[in-house]
Amino acid sequence: MPTYTYQEILPDGSPGPQFEVIQAMADPALTKHPHTGKPIRKVIGSPALNTRYSEKANQRALDHKNLTQKGFTQYEKDKLTGRYHKTAGNDPRAPDILDKNDPKIPKI
Secondary structure (H helix, E strand, O other): EEEEEEEEEEEOOOOOEEOOOOEOOOOOOOOOOOOOOOEEEEEOOOOOOOOOOOHHHHHOOOOOHHHHHOOOOEEEEOOOOOOOOEEEEOOOOOOOOOOOOOOOOOOO
């Protein structure tokens, strides 16, 4: 269940101390402090977003040098010929060019 931040409203209308409450998303927002009964309001904060997987991180992970270092082989399709050319990897068993008409390549 998510944790929500609430803030006490002081008698002069100014913001008071903040506290957190764990409640279901379907529960209505609290209007009174659960212990003191004083008026409170829900504080809207920024969400906790995972920024570990960004566009830049994906580009670094799929970089030809990184793929080769991790032991992967990558091919890119030539739009003119329809053949696949190896762009990353140094496995000697992997051919430099793959042709879909090559009888050695299994049909899927």
